[in-house]
Amino acid sequence: MAFDRSCASVGCHASGGQKPFLDSGNSSRIIGGSSQGSDLKLVVLGDVEKSYLALKMLAPDMLPQGAMIQGGSMPPSKMGHTEADVKAILDWIESGEMADSGL
Secondary structure (H helix, E strand, O other), X not given: OHHHHHOOOOOOOOOOOOOOOOOOOOHXXXXXXXXXXXXXXXXXXXXXXHXXXXXXXXXXXXXXXXXXXXXXXXXXXXXXXXXXXXXXHHHHHHHOOOOOOOO
């Protein structure tokens, strides 16, 4: 589960940790949800550039021109995430599909 491995570890975005909660079963709750670091929605299905979560996951040199994020990119490099997990989450956002396929 990409969210569990890359986002929802203890002290990060697991239920009861920092919002938004990104552990398994919560991904549908972030669609259209507000972010704390931007006026952008957390996830706008089908639109990576308008999804704050996606912008936080992009490498700084991959951010669209004018895009602003608060703090550093996510997940932090110390988390042991894989590029495949990040790609799976970004692909889910870009696909526009409501089902998260077990992210």
